Amino acid sequence: MFADADKTPSNAPEWSVSDLAGALKRTLEDAFGHVRLRGEISGFRGQHSSGHAYFSLKDQNARIDAVIWKGTFSRLKIRPEEGLEVIATGRITTFPGKSTYQIVVDSLEPAGIGALMALLEERRRKLTAEGLFEAARKRRLPYLPQVIGVVTSPTGAVIRDILHRLEDRFPRHVLVWPVRVQGETCAAEVAAAIRGFNALEPGGRIPRPDVLIVARGGGSIEDLWGFNEEIVVRAAAESGIPLVAAVGHETDWTLIDHAADVRAPTPTGAAEMVVPVRVELMAGIHDLARRHLESALRIVERRRSDLRSTARALPTPDALFAPKRQKLDLAVAKLFPALSRNARNHEARVLDLSRRLAQVSPAARVAGLRARLDAVGQRPQNAVSRSVVQRSESLKQAGQRLVVARNALLRAERVRLAQAGDLTRRVAERLSPALHGQIARKAERLQAVAHLFDSLNYKSVLARGFALVRDADGHPLRSAQAVAEGQALMLEFADGKADATGGRGLKPKLPKTKAVVAEEQGALF
Incomplete structure (x- = not known):
C-alpha cells in the first residue's frame, strides 16, 4: 500500500540546486536591479589580498552582506571605514555558494554632513594621538627662498593669484606640480606631489624647492575632502621641506592645515607668507x-684719538735722561769736597798724635827716646808720607771706580731707552696694518652690498634685453589692455629711451614668467 502511495504522480517540476540558485539570482536581480542602500558599515577589515573588499551594511533590525570589487574600490570618493554611515549604490545579487544575497557596491557616499564630520573628528583624534599635529615639530619658513614649489591645479585661478602676488612682492623661481584638487584621485596626486618635491636632489637638473605651498580655492566639505585623507596628512607631516597649507577660504579647515608647518588663510596669503x-x-x-x-667712521676716529693720547703719554728722551743726568751732577759735586774732608781729617789725626806724644814723654826718657828717635831718623816721616801716598792712591782708585760706574749706568739707561723706542715703533707698525685691514674689510662689505643692490635694480633686467613701457606721464603700463589706440608711449631700454605709439593691430606677446616657461619645457612632473 505504501509503495503505491510513493508512486503517486506530481505536477511539481524537479530543480537541481544550481538551477534553483540561478533562477533565484535572476529573479532577485530582475526585481531590484540598482538600489541605493543606507546603513552602517560593519566588519570592514580592509582590502582582501585579491584587492576586493568584503563587509556588511546594517541598521537596527537587519544586515546585508556587501562586496566592492578591486576596480571599483580604487575609484571610490571615500574609503569605507568601520562604523561609518553611508549610502551605497549598487545591484542586489546572490552568492550561490553560501545561499545568501548581497549588494555589489558601485559607489559610496557619506550619509549626510554629520557622518563626514564624525569621520573627520575620529581621524583627527587618531592622527593627533600619533603626534602628527604637534607644534614642536613645526619649522619656521625660510626668510627668502630661492625656489618655491606649488602643488595645485594648473588651470585654476589659485596659481594665477599666487604668481601675481609673488611678482608684486618679490619675484622668485616657481615650480608647479599639477594635481587634481578634488575628486577620486585628488588625495593620491597631492601626496605624490609632496613626496616628489622632497625626492628632488639639491643641485640637480630640477632645483629642489626651499618651501612648498599646497593650495586650493574654497568649496564644500565634500570638495575639500581629499585634503582630509590620511595619505595627504602623512605626506605633509613627513615633508623635509617647510610646507604651507592654503586650502579653501579663511573659515575652511582641513587636516592638512594641522599637519603643515604654517597654515595660510588663502592662497594669496600663502604667497605673502613665503617672501x-x-x-x-x-x-x-x-x-x-x-x-x-x-659705525666704521666712528671706530676710525676713536682709534685715531686713542693713538694721539698714547703718543702724548710716551716720555721724551730728554725727560728720561734729565733725572739721571741731575743725579750724576750731584754725585760729581759731592765727590771732591768729600776727598778734601778725608785728607784734612787724616792730617788732624796725625797732628793730634804728635801732640799726644810730646805731652806723654817724660824728661827722663827724653834722652833715650831722643837717641832712639835719632836712630829711627826719618822712618816715621817716611812711613807717614807713604801712608798719605797710599791713601791718595786709594782715593784716586775710588774716584776711577765711580767714573766707571757712572759710565755703566749711562750705558744701561741708553740701552733701556733704545729698547723702549723699538717697542714703541713695533706697536705703531702693528697698529697701522690692523687699522688699514679693518678699513679694507668694511670697504669690501660695502662693495658687496652695492653689487647686491645693482643685481636687484630693474635696470639690470633692462640690460638683459627687456624694455619698460611708460605712458606720456611716465607711469609704467603693466598690460596690453592699458594701452589705448594711438596713445603716445615711451620705451625705456638699458641704453636709453625711445618714443612709440600704441596700437591694437597685433596682440602683444608678454614675457613669460619662470613658472610658465618651466611648465612649457616639461620641467614639471
Whole structure:
C-alpha cells in the first residue's frame, strides 16, 4: 500500500540546486536591479589580498552582506571605514555558494554632513594621538627662498593669484606640480606631489624647492575632502621641506592645515607668507649700510684719538735722561769736597798724635827716646808720607771706580731707552696694518652690498634685453589692455629711451614668467 502511495504522480517540476540558485539570482536581480542602500558599515577589515573588499551594511533590525570589487574600490570618493554611515549604490545579487544575497557596491557616499564630520573628528583624534599635529615639530619658513614649489591645479585661478602676488612682492623661481584638487584621485596626486618635491636632489637638473605651498580655492566639505585623507596628512607631516597649507577660504579647515608647518588663510596669503616685500628689504639694506659706514667712521676716529693720547703719554728722551743726568751732577759735586774732608781729617789725626806724644814723654826718657828717635831718623816721616801716598792712591782708585760706574749706568739707561723706542715703533707698525685691514674689510662689505643692490635694480633686467613701457606721464603700463589706440608711449631700454605709439593691430606677446616657461619645457612632473 505504501509503495503505491510513493508512486503517486506530481505536477511539481524537479530543480537541481544550481538551477534553483540561478533562477533565484535572476529573479532577485530582475526585481531590484540598482538600489541605493543606507546603513552602517560593519566588519570592514580592509582590502582582501585579491584587492576586493568584503563587509556588511546594517541598521537596527537587519544586515546585508556587501562586496566592492578591486576596480571599483580604487575609484571610490571615500574609503569605507568601520562604523561609518553611508549610502551605497549598487545591484542586489546572490552568492550561490553560501545561499545568501548581497549588494555589489558601485559607489559610496557619506550619509549626510554629520557622518563626514564624525569621520573627520575620529581621524583627527587618531592622527593627533600619533603626534602628527604637534607644534614642536613645526619649522619656521625660510626668510627668502630661492625656489618655491606649488602643488595645485594648473588651470585654476589659485596659481594665477599666487604668481601675481609673488611678482608684486618679490619675484622668485616657481615650480608647479599639477594635481587634481578634488575628486577620486585628488588625495593620491597631492601626496605624490609632496613626496616628489622632497625626492628632488639639491643641485640637480630640477632645483629642489626651499618651501612648498599646497593650495586650493574654497568649496564644500565634500570638495575639500581629499585634503582630509590620511595619505595627504602623512605626506605633509613627513615633508623635509617647510610646507604651507592654503586650502579653501579663511573659515575652511582641513587636516592638512594641522599637519603643515604654517597654515595660510588663502592662497594669496600663502604667497605673502613665503617672501618678504622687496622694496622694504632694499630699504632695510640701505639703512644697515648707512649705519655700518657711520659705525666704521666712528671706530676710525676713536682709534685715531686713542693713538694721539698714547703718543702724548710716551716720555721724551730728554725727560728720561734729565733725572739721571741731575743725579750724576750731584754725585760729581759731592765727590771732591768729600776727598778734601778725608785728607784734612787724616792730617788732624796725625797732628793730634804728635801732640799726644810730646805731652806723654817724660824728661827722663827724653834722652833715650831722643837717641832712639835719632836712630829711627826719618822712618816715621817716611812711613807717614807713604801712608798719605797710599791713601791718595786709594782715593784716586775710588774716584776711577765711580767714573766707571757712572759710565755703566749711562750705558744701561741708553740701552733701556733704545729698547723702549723699538717697542714703541713695533706697536705703531702693528697698529697701522690692523687699522688699514679693518678699513679694507668694511670697504669690501660695502662693495658687496652695492653689487647686491645693482643685481636687484630693474635696470639690470633692462640690460638683459627687456624694455619698460611708460605712458606720456611716465607711469609704467603693466598690460596690453592699458594701452589705448594711438596713445603716445615711451620705451625705456638699458641704453636709453625711445618714443612709440600704441596700437591694437597685433596682440602683444608678454614675457613669460619662470613658472610658465618651466611648465612649457616639461620641467614639471
